Amino acid sequence: MTINLFDDASWMSLRPLTFTRPVADLRIGILTIAEKWAKYLNADFGFQTQEYLSIKYSKKVNANLSINGSICPDEALVDAISQLKNGEVLVKGDILIAHHNDPAQLDAVTFNNEIQYKRDLVRIVYPEDIFANNPAEIRKDFVLLTKGRTSAKISSTNQLLGDDIFFEEGAKVECSVLNTTYGPIYVGKNAEIWEGSLIRGSFALCENSSIKMGAKIYSGTTIGPNSRAGGEINNSVIWGNSAKGHEGYLGNSVLGEWCNIGADTNNSNLKNNYAEVKLYDYESQSMRNTQLQFCGLIMADHSKSGINTMFNTGTVVGVSANIFGAGLPPNHISDFSWGGGSCFEPYKLEKMFETAEKVFARKSLPFDHIEKDILTKVFELTSAHRNY
Template structure:
């Protein structure tokens, strides 16, 4: 089976995380949304997304099923989608969930011949960046069942303390002298993942393949560390997409980090206002701050963003793509894409300088920083120029 995962209006409201990817390439739980659908349907997934992203995330021309990339699958929803006939569109409350087309059909031009098929059950749909950490626990538990049912876990060293029986270890994963408590949620250690000595981890928690937890880390539930990442210090209810580092002491909570991010030593984010008030986040559509309805909300950091040592992030901070943050004091709650500076002020982080850094970062992972990556970042730089009126 082949499918296409399409972006709806959530692509706009999930910025800056989606400036560099389709919605379905976002991670929550253990897997990205695209990986979830591929596993549930045993399907190869393509993407119907923004034109400048389509080289890296191409459309599958042979796909018959188009599925909303902001919606997470579950057994009941998958059954409903598999029951669609050509021309059917599954909907709920005005949201297009999925449609079945002739191959090479275009959802933007499609109009069903009859009434849309109503879907009655609930499902998880992400519309805003904070939805990723908000729904991470539910999705982590679902992904844990999806990935581990019918399989046998590898074992961990006897130097560890294991509490509860919801721990699954992939081949090549290792840990020493650490505590894993799965009584409140499952713990998943991916292929070749490492947990270094003295770490204390509570479920629900996922450490994806080829990532490390450094010595003495304290990690609380509802947390996902994506692949090829390294973390330390204290982390709670946070999602890191992958290829990112928070390797030192400092607190990260109720937060989302994209790819190629780096958090300097002893950096912290606040996730609760001093007056316990509702947290607001910068909204790229409104070009103003939006009420989240949340009391706990920390840092949203887009791809390639980095901060220096001892950076202090206020509650509800959004750092855009390739923001580079340093200096004393609290930077403002919205740090525009391609910014260079901190509370003392900002200047433009030029593409030339950014490309020089990104080339070195990719080389450390033995990956090419190629023309496709540069073109995407060039487009983001141009799209976000309106926010960089620095004086």
């Protein structure tokens, strides 16, 4: 089977996280949304996304099934989609879930029959939906990835509570406390948890990533592939190729790719007056009430913070911002900004490229024209949001 995962209006409301990717490339739980669908359906996948992103995230021309990339799969939904016949469309209210069509008609789809889906959906519409749904998605992905398999050997130097733990081949954990009585713990291929770490599930450490000594990791946390994490982390998602390797608190937060959090950086996730948290909304260019009491930091790809940075409750950091210095920065830090406190200036594109080339080289990856073209387009698209 071959599928395409399409962006709907949630691509707009998920900015700045989606400026650099389709919605289905968001990581929530252990896998990205696209990887979940591929695993459930045993399918190859492509993306129907913004034109400038298609140079990296292309669609499959031979796909006969298109699925909403903002929706996370489960067995009931997969079963309903698998039963769709040519020309049929699955919806829930006014939400288009999936449609089945001849590949030659994907650009001019006509539907013969609309089928209402009556069960609940997990749909990612706003950035805070990622960490809010992450504990449940870790549990679902854990079952999906480990069903019928046996974990690699777990060292006897660890203290284990509960049985919902799975190590992929090459995973290393020594002298740590792993508590799965609140949710499963998944340690990916060649990932490592260093000595003295305290881990409470649900928790996922993805391929080639590491947790540093003495880390305190709470439920609902995912560390994506090729990343490093340490300090205190609670109910947060780090997508991959990023680092929060030092002391400092990260809670109810999302970090994109190629981010780096300096030593002793902290974020607040609860207002002093316990009021509901507001986040900057790119569509209205104003603050939106999340109706959440706990909401921390939303940081898009390529952004960095210097040592001792303090992020206020409900801070949104755009693509490729560089934050440093004393004082609390504003609750919205514009894309391609450079500075700290209340003093920011534009982060010139050529300077940003110089840094990105060095960061990619550390992972033995090329910072090629595709990455540059996408970031150049994002730089242009976000000019209206630069608030200095």
